[in-house]
Amino acid sequence: MSVLVYTENWDGKFKKLSFELVSYATGVAKMLNTTVTAVSIGKVDENELIRLGNYGANKIINVNSDKLTVLDSQVYASLLSEIVRKENASVIIISNNNTGKSIAPRLSVRLKAGVGSGVSRLPLNLNPFTVYKRTYSGNAFAHLVIKSDIKILTLAQNSFDLIETPSNATIENMNPEIDGSLLKTVIKDIRKQSGTILLTDADIVVSGGRGMKSADNWGPLVELAKLLGAATACSRPVSDEGWRPHEEHTGQTGKIIAPNLYIAVGISGATQHLAGISSSKYIVAINSDKNAPIFEVAQYGIIGDAMKVLPKLVEAVKEIKK
Amino acid sequence: MKILVCISNVPDTTTKIKFAEGNTSVDTTGIQWVINPWDELSLTRALELKDDTTTGVKSVTVIHVGPAASEPTIRKALAIGADDAIRVNAVSSDAWFVASQIAEVIKKEQFDVIMCGIESSDYNGSIVGGMISEFLGIPSVSAVSGIKFENGQPIIIREIDGGKEVVSVPVPFVAIVQKGIAKEPRIAAMRGIMMARSKPVKLVEPVQVDPLTQIVEFEKPTPRAACKFIDADSPALLLDLLQNEAKVI
Numbered sequence: 384m385s386v387l388v389y390t391e392n393w394d395g396k397f398k399k400l401s402f403e404l405v406s407y408a409t410g411v412a413k414m415l416n417t418t419v420t421a422v423s424i425g426k427v428d429e430n431e432l433i434r435l436g437n438y439g440a441n442k443i444i445n446v447n448s449d450k451l452t453v454l455d456s457q458v459y460a461s462l463l464s465e466i467v468r469k470e471n472a473s474v475i476i477i478s479n480n481n482t483g484k485s486i487a488p489r490l491s492v493r494l495k496a497g498v499g500s501g502v503s504r505l506p507l508n509l510n511p512f513t514v515y516k517r518t519y520s521g522n523a524f525a526h527l528v529i530k531s532d533i534k535i536l537t538l539a540q541n542s543f544d545l546i547e548t549p550s551n552a553t554i555e556n557m558n559p560e561i562d563g564s565l566l567k568t569v570i571k572d573i574r575k576q577s578g579t580i581l582l583t584d585a586d587i588v589v590s591g592g593r594g595m596k597s598a599d600n601w602g603p604l605v606e607l608a609k610l611l612g613a614a615t616a617c618s619r620p621v622s623d624e625g626w627r628p629h630e631e632h633t634g635q636t637g638k639i640i641a642p643n644l645y646i647a648v649g650i651s652g653a654t655q656h657l658a659g660i661s662s663s664k665y666i667v668a669i670n671s672d673k674n675a676p677i678f679e680v681a682q683y684g685i686i687g688d689a690m691k692v693l694p695k696l697v698e699a700v701k702e703i704k705k
Numbered sequence: 706m707k708i709l710v711c712i713s714n715v716p717d718t719t720t721k722i723k724f725a726e727g728n729t730s731v732d733t734t735g736i737q738w739v740i741n742p743w744d745e746l747s748l749t750r751a752l753e754l755k756d757d758t759t760t761g762v763k764s765v766t767v768i769h770v771g772p773a774a775s776e777p778t779i780r781k782a783l784a785i786g787a788d789d790a791i792r793v794n795a796v797s798s799d800a801w802f803v804a805s806q807i808a809e810v811i812k813k814e815q816f817d818v819i820m821c822g823i824e825s826s827d828y829n830g831s832i833v834g835g836m837i838s839e840f841l842g843i844p845s846v847s848a849v850s851g852i853k854f855e856n857g858q859p860i861i862i863r864e865i866d867g868g869k870e871v872v873s874v875p876v877p878f879v880a881i882v883q884k885g886i887a888k889e890p891r892i893a894a895m896r897g898i899m900m901a902r903s904k905p906v907k908l909v910e911p912v913q914v915d916p917l918t919q920i921v922e923f924e925k926p927t928p929r930a931a932c933k934f935i936d937a938d939s940p941a942l943l944l945d946l947l948q949n950e951a952k953v954i
């Protein structure tokens with residue numbers, strides 16, 4: 384028996400979420416009194432691989448194959464299910480991001496394993512195996528019992544703190560035989576986002592709503608984000624109007640994020656918007672209407688005109704950065 | 706080319722969720738049921754593809770796993786423009802159960818494109834679409850924000866963590882769609898509502914499947930501390946709190 388964790392890398396480096404996943408897996412393994420096996424697919428060198436050991440991985444399976452350069456969920460699920468069987472894993476931890484969402488359900492069918500998706504805490508109970516998961520777009524959390532022998536948990540991004548638990552991890556290289564007939568996805572074009580901080584990875588997010596009034600007023604908001612090392616985001620009407628790109632739309636029908644700090648400027652705080660940001664650790668609201676619902680979820684608030692508050696805030700940040 | 710759109714019905718997105726029976730279920734009194742927002746968008750895109758005669762899309766069918774009480778949701782989808790509907794007559798107990806039922810139906814009736822929303826706004830599972838494709842052993846593309854056909858071949862845009870990819874897969878396949886797939890959900894016109902009454906809804910009895918998961922309790926999100934207000938003229942005070950109290954900058 385072991386806990387298996389699927390990590391992700393980008394340009395040869397592990398994404399921060401990989402360390403969150405391993406920290407989480409280590410927590411689960413402790414409860415089960417067992418070990419953690421981490422799987423890494425793609426070109427990652429040994430110095431980087433061994434970093435997974437800092438968070439408690441006991442064994443690292445380093446998989447390389449030219450058939451794995453395209454994310455094809457069928458191929459990935461077939462490979463992972465083989466590793467699960469070989470490692471005799473009883474709990475599998477995957478991120479609840481786009482990649483994880485494409486792999487977890489296929490793995491579930493292959494292993495007849497129930498899925499607890501979007502978990503944000505360690506299991507509440509082992510017998511029966513009960514997890515804590517987000518439901519109703521953040522308006523409720525459920526205690527979900529998983530009845531199958533093998534369990535798959537997808538971890539909400541940014542919901543679990545990194546915990547250093549150094550272990551002497553061993554690395555096992557694997558060059559798997561891959562059934563080429565499963566590979567059906569053909570990539571025609573890739574448009575990588577470059578130079579900007581990924582919204583779903585960002586620790587700080589500065590977000591604007593209809594209160595920003597027009598596409599032309601975004602200068603100080605973007606500057607504030609830059610100074611704080613933050614990503615920028617917006618509410619749905621803003622991206623619908625074309626004031627900001629669609630990638631920035633957060634909420635029920637946009638991106639779901641959980642940064643440490645979310646600064647909402649000129650955003651009223653509609654339920655559908657909150658659905659995407661309510662897991663943020665801290666929320667700051669800047670709004671001219673003292674009755675705006677966003678203040679009910681914010682820890683810090685400034686009542687005022689965004690056009691006047693933002694430039695002052697920018698100056699104040701410059702002051703402390705000196 | 707035939708498209709199948711999977712639709713789930715969910716409480717209206719502004720609903721204040723309340724619990725019943727000792728927090729073991731959600732109190733459904735007074736809840737307005739709507740088509741899950743992503744499913745509504747995928748239905749819209751499916752209908753746009755059918756309207757475009759160059760795509761070869763001939764029909765759009767919707768499928769729903771639910772009891773008779775969810776019939777209005779199906780009628781709404783028909784009013785928006787779906788040609789026909791299938792209802793698997795069962796209470797949906799978990800994703801495994803729902804995906805098994807839908808996969809069984811697809812095995813018997815051929816569809817070229819199966820569309821599912823990335824998640825339902827109630828269970829936030831993000832699993833049904835992927836399970837269907839694995840039950841059927843066909844390709845799936847996740848986080849799809851665009852879909853069109855060129856010479857009968859699907860061209861799909863998928864969102865990856867850090868960009869977009871344009872990909873193609875052979876039919877039949879499952880498209881798991883998200884934002885961007887269609888601009889605005891299509892709204893039922895009076896004529897559509899009239900026509901929906903006479904469109905066929907096929908009733909299918911469920912196959913025996915045991916769910917793998919079960920919700921045993923609900924709880925409210927942990928309440929947040931009350932908001933501290935800072936004077937609009939002293940932003941430095943806000944920064945001080947963020948640095949020294951919250952420790953987030």
Ligand SMILES: Cc1cc2nc3c(=O)[nH]c(=O)nc-3n(C[C@H](O)[C@H](O)[C@H](O)COP(=O)(O)OP(=O)(O)OC[C@H]3O[C@@H](n4cnc5c(N)ncnc54)[C@H](O)[C@@H]3O)c2cc1C
Nearest residue numbers: 592593594618619634635636649650651655656671672689
């Ligand atoms: C099915 C469905 C899904 C949806 N999904 C989403 C979603 O994913 N994300 C999303 O964001 N919305 C979503 N919505 C829309 C949502 O209901 C709200 O309409 C939207 O969030 C409002 O955006 P807003 O806060 O920017 O604008 P508004 O609600 O118009 O709020 C603007 C705010 O700015 C303030 N303001 C005005 N002028 C100033 C100023 N000069 N300085 C400071 N403050 C000012 C106002 O007091 C107000 O509070 C969805 C709706 C539906 C029906």
